[in-house]
Amino acid sequence: GENVEQHPSTLSVQEGDSAVIKCTYSDSASNYFPWYKQELGKRPQLIIDIRSNVGEKKDQRIAVTLNKTAKHFSLHITETQPEDSAVYFCAATDTGGGNKLTFGTGTQLKVEL
Amino acid sequence: DTAVSQTPKYLVTQMGNDKSIKCEQNLGHDTMYWYKQDSKKFLKIMFSYNNKELIINETVPNRFSPKSPDKAHLNLHINSLELGDSAVYFCASSQAASDTQYFGPGTRLTVL
Numbered sequence: 001g002e003n004v005e006q007h008p009s010t011l012s013v014q015e016g017d018s019a020v021i022k023c024t025y026s027d028s029a030s031n032y033f034p035w036y037k038q039e040l041g042k043r044p045q046l047i048i049d050i051r052s053n054v055g056e057k058k059d060q061r062i063a064v065t066l067n068k069t070a071k072h073f074s075l076h077i078t079e080t081q082p083e084d085s086a087v088y089f090c091a092a093t094d095t096g097g098g099n100k101l102t103f104g105t106g107t108q109l110k111v112e113l
Numbered sequence: 114d115t116a117v118s119q120t121p122k123y124l125v126t127q128m129g130n131d132k133s134i135k136c137e138q139n140l141g142h143d144t145m146y147w148y149k150q151d152s153k154k155f156l157k158i159m160f161s162y163n164n165k166e167l168i169i170n171e172t173v174p175n176r177f178s179p180k181s182p183d184k185a186h187l188n189l190h191i192n193s194l195e196l197g198d199s200a201v202y203f204c205a206s207s208q209a210a211s212d213t214q215y216f217g218p219g220t221r222l223t224v225l
Binding site for chain 2: 031032034038042043044045046049087089093099100101102103105106
């Protein structure tokens with residue numbers, strides 16, 4: 001099955017700085033890599049996703065990069081704001097397991113004023 | 114309009130009891146899921162249904178039984194609740210397995 005590792009587990013940045021969260025996956029046939037943001041007490045919500053035929057995708061202050069050869073993908077948040085503080089999860093499809101999503105262990109991002 | 118809804122939002126119960134959580138989606142999606150999020154925030158899939166048919170059944174105790182009366186509803190029944198069942202349970206739905214999953218608001222289950 002798919003194994004997704006996520007680093008770091010906690011990340012503290014100053015407002016306005018950039019934040020980078022990295023994930024690696026094991027299933028070389030994985031083709032879908034979403035990122036979810038979960039604020040305290042709320043549901044996970046998709047913020048950006050990328051498919052295996054694309055190397056990079058950007059949406060305003062957030063971007064995701066995918067390196068299929070190395071089997072890793074990263075989330076980049078620029079000009080961080082206090083409202084970016086949340087837990088971020090990466091995920092990858094497990095093609096041998098009914099195409100379910102396997103989630104990383106989460107990164108607690110704290111943006112300090 | 115609420116896309117994925119769950120009831121109840123909170124559930125506090127004694128060990129040994131049986132309880133159910135209900136989930137409904139109005140997105141017209143074919144696939145629905147149950148996830149468990151423990152105190153360390155790990156999100157682990159439990160079950161997945163596609164058009165009322167069970168397609169993913171992770172290593173979950175037999176005390177947990179999902180039921181999908183139609184493709185817009187997926188319920189979770191838990192028998193003989195144990196302390197370790199305390200967690201937040203999220204329902205989710207997607208059009209297909211490799212598409213965006215939309216999560217419900219979660220049900221916080223506390224077993225005393």
